């Protein structure tokens with residue numbers, strides 16, 4: 220077991236820190252957050268620069284070909300250096316829930332058609348499972364795909380689709396065999412969002428991550444060729460969705476670890492410089508112990524995502540590691556964002572000081588990629604409970 224970064228990992232971390240500073244990712248974030256604007260130009264710039272959208276995608280399809288652990292180290296650096304958590308969320312969901320499963324399961328034709336545009340940021344990816352009537356219980360989705368000659372016809376409604384309003388292509392999950400059990404009743408379709416019959420709704424007015432466009436997708440008699448099935452085989456939705464979730468629960472939450480580090484550093488600085496009762500507030504045990512707990516949560520979170528990352532695509536039970544990491548980091552992120560705000564006192568409550576936004580952003584981490592309660596169910600299931 221070696222906990223040191225490799226030379227490649229050190230290099231990519233530095234590359235991302237430099238890029239985020241130089242590319243202006245942190246300019247005018249509060250204005251974007253208020254208006255809920257998705258910074259598409261920056262999304263494209265990231266694709267053309269460090270190509271974060273293609274970190275784990277093989278080079279032959281336009282990606283950087285990094286191994287899972289190096290990818291996760293890179294995403295952590297991104298979450299640290301890019302203060303626009305909505306942009307971080309959009310990039311991570313695109314890479315982890317769309318590009319990664321396309322690269323792993325797509326047919327050669329699908330990989331060639333979709334991956335280059337996903338990697339260079341010119342296309343925005345989506346992953347559409349959740350519906351108004353089926354969130355935690357994904358087996359309850361009602362969207363159908365009915366075979367008609369060489370085609371399928373899809374009907375249904377998806378909601379809470381990350382990148383949905385700006386999405387160009389991605390995976391739509393639909394029921395192809397209503398009589399079958401959970402493992403084989405649903406099929407993933409790799410679809411371009413400009414296919415006739417698909418309507419993208421406007422972006423929801425979100426509590427946090429407001430620069431990520433999240434919305435609904437309606438499918439009305441959407442006709443696609445059978446070759447649109449991701450991987451070419453019916454009934455494979457659960458395997459592909461679970462693979463995407465394993466990566467998202469590790470990679471997106473690695474980015475959150477980076478954000479937690481930034482919030483911890485800001486809090487330490489404040490605790491050293493803000494004086495009350497004639498001394499720095501960090502001299503009060505109430506503050507220093509809070510920061511000590513932030514530091515302990517940060518390090519524990521980092522170890523969990525690194526361990527899970529080191530087992531991605533290799534260990535059969537990585538879903539257990541991914542759920543543990545997701546549960547722990549999601550809750551830790553909310554606590555750390557709340558602590559950072561409180562350490563700043565009343566100033567933290569003023570939007571302009573930049574401490575309220577991370578708390579609003581953090582809350583979503585207990586919901587997306589499966590709620591904290593669902594992670595506990597998954598962990599308990601692995602323990603035979």
Ligand SMILES: Cc1cc2nc3c(=O)[nH]c(=O)nc-3n(C[C@H](O)[C@H](O)[C@H](O)COP(=O)(O)OP(=O)(O)OC[C@H]3O[C@@H](n4cnc5c(N)ncnc54)[C@H](O)[C@@H]3O)c2cc1C
Nearest residue numbers: 346347348349354355379380381583586587588589590592
């Ligand atoms: C910002 C954001 C982005 C998202 N992006 C996407 C996306 O890109 N694609 C996509 O498909 N989905 C996406 N989602 C949807 C997300 O996956 C769901 O919101 C989540 O799985 C919960 O489903 P739900 O909202 O329907 O809540 P529900 O399933 O209705 O759950 C409500 C409450 O009941 C609890 N609960 C439900 N079942 C159980 C149980 N068995 N045991 C214990 N507690 C339970 C939940 O934990 C929760 O507290 C996104 C959500 C958010 C907030």
